[in-house]
Amino acid sequence: MRLEAILEGLERREPAALARAISLVENQRDGFERVLSHVHARLRRGGTRRIGITGPPGAGKSTLTERLIQQFRSQELRVGVVAVDPTSPFTGGALLGDRIRMEAASLDPNVFIRSMATRGARGGLATTTEEVTDLLEAFGFDRILLETVGVGQTELDVARTAETTVLVLVPESGDGIQTLKAGVMEIADVYVINKSDRPGADKLRQEIEVMLGIRHGNAFRHMAPHHAPPPRAPRPADGRTGGPADRGAPPSGRPPVRPSDVWDPPVIATVASRGDGVAELAQAVDRHYAYLEAGGLLAERRRQQLAQRTRAVLERAVQHWISEATRAEELLQRRLDDVADGRRSPYDVAAEILDQVKTGALG
Amino acid sequence: MPGPKRPIRVLIAKPGLDGHDRGAKVVAAALRDAGMEVIYTGLHQTPEMIAQAAIQEDVDVIGLSILSGAHMTLFPRIRKLVDAAGRSDILVTGGGIIPPDDMDSLERQGIGKLFGPGTPTTELIAYIEEWAAEHVSA
């Protein structure tokens, strides 16, 4: 399919054209930046929300994703899904099996599911994934679910491109959460304890809450104080739950409004295989989005993301230019003997190459 | 700007009602080990589900495992649905217990080479790689 045909197909909202456009971006083939530039004008108009679902393998992320699809579909929202799984570093191949768990959505024309492998990720997987979600957004999806295995830095970066990041843990993770890779526990806006039908769910909840408490400087905030609590300000008359600091259970002795107004990540128990807790999870995700919006954080985040994107695209272009349009690699190869023999250092040679690139001598 | 060579993308699916997917899983793993990106969709897929998944995933190849005897309806049906979405460039191939006469007839209907049970996966890999070298633009 030629570029023009893809662009026309996107205008006509043909899924096949969307699929081709995604491949173009994923493979960074000729014209991919033109397609992205074309769709850019349609972004951030309709309030599309991106939700990252991350967590260890087997935690139930895909099962939960299917449930969220159903939840959003019941609200007549259109849903795009990107499911990322690792590429084997040895063969370059990948087995992408997330669709198996999303079968209920597989015939719905308002759901589009795409599996992606991490590949070598030239230019950064997070950037590519973000670009793919841009295509989905421009195509008209209201919610975009982004499933990644939360093990490596790359996958964490991917999850972070979403407005809301959901970390899915299971009771078996209990003993392990302290040992989870630094950064994994910190990124979540919403915590899910899936497979709550299994023993150990309560213990995991305690551990997460203690950890969150420590982060907020009060490890014991979830326990009732021994002394009589000060009289609480009355709740808003409409009884609405869902302030940024709301956690479902009434927090005894805690002021109803936190002065700092920071987001207090909720911990939600689910049984994805039965659908339990999914509505609650969807509400929590909505609350988080409302929190971002109300605090002006969404606009600020988007500015930062756009700056970051522009930087990434520039870096990618510079890298590409150096490798394809200059003879930097050739000079590097010529100097390699000197470096290997210790006559020159890599720093020295890199500086020489950069100098020559700048003066155009390698052009 | 052409990037590095991209992997061949293959959808492996098991249409129809027969019970197990051991064979399909073995094939999926073998193709992965050969460096392909394999989207595996599991058991009991209808032709509509398979076609929709193939379109969304923008695969080069659809590999079907059919042991139920329904190959004469399933292969052409999936071919037709994929063609209708404008993707007659996708190769539809697969395996199962398929008499040679049926293989010939299916080939005339735009289905690729078909493999009998017990065919070494290396044969299938070689077939897909050769086909892709000729038909898939880098």
Ligand SMILES: Nc1nc2c(ncn2[C@@H]2O[C@H](COP(=O)(O)OP(=O)(O)O)[C@@H](O)[C@H]2O)c(=O)[nH]1
């Ligand atoms: N007992 C139980 N099993 C679940 C639950 N959610 C998912 N599973 C099962 O856990 C396995 C892995 O689920 P999957 O969604 O593929 O996990 P992923 O690797 O995180 O995407 C599957 O066999 C699911 O059926 C749950 O809440 N309880």
Ligand SMILES: [Mg+2]
């Ligand atoms: Mg999964």
